[in-house]
Amino acid sequence: MRIVLGVTGGIAAYKSALLLRLMTEAGHQVDVVPTPAALNFVGRATWEALSGRPVRTDTFEAVESVNHVRLGREAELVVVAPATADSLARTAAGLAPDLLGNVLLTATCPVLMVPAMHTEMWLHPATVANVQTLRERGVSILDPDSGRLTGTDTGPGRFPEPDRIWAEALRLAETHGLAVAGPSRPRAQGAEGTEDSAQTGTGPLTGRTVVVTAGGTREALDPVRYLGNRSSGKQGVAVAEAALAAGATVTFIGGAMSVEPPAGAEVVRVESTRELHEAVLTHAPGADALVMAAAVADFRPAQYAEAKIKKAEDGSNPVIHLERTQDILADTVSARTAGEPMPGVIVGFGAETGDGTTSVLEFGAAKLARKGCEMLVVNQVGRDKVFGQDTTEVTMLFADGRDAVAAAGDKRDVGAAIVTELAGLLDQQARLDRMDQ
Numbered sequence: 001m002r003i004v005l006g007v008t009g010g011i012a013a014y015k016s017a018l019l020l021r022l023m024t025e026a027g028h029q030v031d032v033v034p035t036p037a038a039l040n041f042v043g044r045a046t047w048e049a050l051s052g053r054p055v056r057t058d059t060f061e062a063v064e065s066v067n068h069v070r071l072g073r074e075a076e077l078v079v080v081a082p083a084t085a086d087s088l089a090r091t092a093a094g095l096a097p098d099l100l101g102n103v104l105l106t107a108t109c110p111v112l113m114v115p116a117m118h119t120e121m122w123l124h125p126a127t128v129a130n131v132q133t134l135r136e137r138g139v140s141i142l143d144p145d146s147g148r149l150t151g152t153d154t155g156p157g158r159f160p161e162p163d164r165i166w167a168e169a170l171r172l173a174e175t176h177g178l179a180v181a182g183p184s185r186p187r188a189q190g191a192e193g194t195e196d197s198a199q200t201g202t203g204p205l206t207g208r209t210v211v212v213t214a215g216g217t218r219e220a221l222d223p224v225r226y227l228g229n230r231s232s233g234k235q236g237v238a239v240a241e242a243a244l245a246a247g248a249t250v251t252f253i254g255g256a257m258s259v260e261p262p263a264g265a266e267v268v269r270v271e272s273t274r275e276l277h278e279a280v281l282t283h284a285p286g287a288d289a290l291v292m293a294a295a296v297a298d299f300r301p302a303q304y305a306e307a308k309i310k311k312a313e314d315g316s317n318p319v320i321h322l323e324r325t326q327d328i329l330a331d332t333v334s335a336r337t338a339g340e341p342m343p344g345v346i347v348g349f350g351a352e353t354g355d356g357t358t359s360v361l362e363f364g365a366a367k368l369a370r371k372g373c374e375m376l377v378v379n380q381v382g383r384d385k386v387f388g389q390d391t392t393e394v395t396m397l398f399a400d401g402r403d404a405v406a407a408a409g410d411k412r413d414v415g416a417a418i419v420t421e422l423a424g425l426l427d428q429q430a431r432l433d434r435m436d437q
């Protein structure tokens, strides 16, 4: 791909040097276009040395090649990282005081902007409005991480790790049909393909196997009726796609869904909680991680009617008795405790509404402890929130006591954030295993 890497004037610019390395090592041609302010943080020589290409910031340099329109027109992908509050404002207003502004006005390819700033700036209504304007225009904006910022402050605004940005950029390119294969990262095959991208990939989950469940279960009452739920499967598909983009081999176990399963994963389709349970018991042993994004029925009809239930002659209403289903997640954790080769990282999801006395996060923390998994992705549900929507807001809670991480936005962005945390947990486990040896 021909990539333009825009760099604006923030301290996170130094991390973009690592992002540039990931791009060039994967075989892509990258033109770095820093703003003049960005050169205060990382100089032109560094960008030229790492990209192997001339680096310009001003519209009036290299005018003979009509550089200010050529770069934007020829680019197949533009990534602006870091994007300061000021650069988001300028881009939203269509201003072009420098070469990067001109690139952004002329580019017709996918554009990914990666904001990094102090929390107050990220939450300022002007920035919120600018981000919304840009998203409405089709610009992809990665929500910043939460955590330690440049000073002593913490909160949302932190520049995501280069691996996560690169995974997101590849995902964006792939959804636009671009050939993202560099010499070291062949493309995953199409739907239901089995090519092991982990053998050849370079992402944070390279060499890892991840099982993802998604969608809703259906519990049959009789041959034509079932009890089900509103799960669309979008969040689980987004997690699976982010794991694939990060280099993992993915087995996707899908129940009832309104979206297509992820291309490039091994796909297993199920209907009932029993089938889902069996599929997890078949595929989870030996995998590195299990992500239980499926909306699993907690109850099923105690009796299945072999023939369709008919209306009674006497006008009486049928009574349906329910029984508890098995908790697949808790069962997998128990099997691991009993010594079975279950994944070292198990991720659960929890849909909570909170009540008058207990908050969503308090319920989430209790569920994390009850389930015994390593991480719980908690989202607040109710009214039109979450089910079937493209956007969501989650908080990730961890059993090892590390700080909770919030993520919000498009479910694909949230999927990438979940995979980043998952990769962090797997890395930590690998470090601990090495220390044990």
Ligand code: CTP
Binding pocket: 273, 292, 293, 294, 295, 296, 297, 298, 325, 326, 327, 328, 329, 330, 347, 348, 349, 350, 351, 352, 367
């Ligand atoms: N889960 C499961 N097996 C079940 C039910 C749920 O593996 N029989 C998993 C889901 O995939 C999800 C998590 O457990 O990862 C959700 O836990 P659950 O206790 O069912 O939470 P809620 O559905 O939010 O229900 P409640 O708060 O009523 O317990």
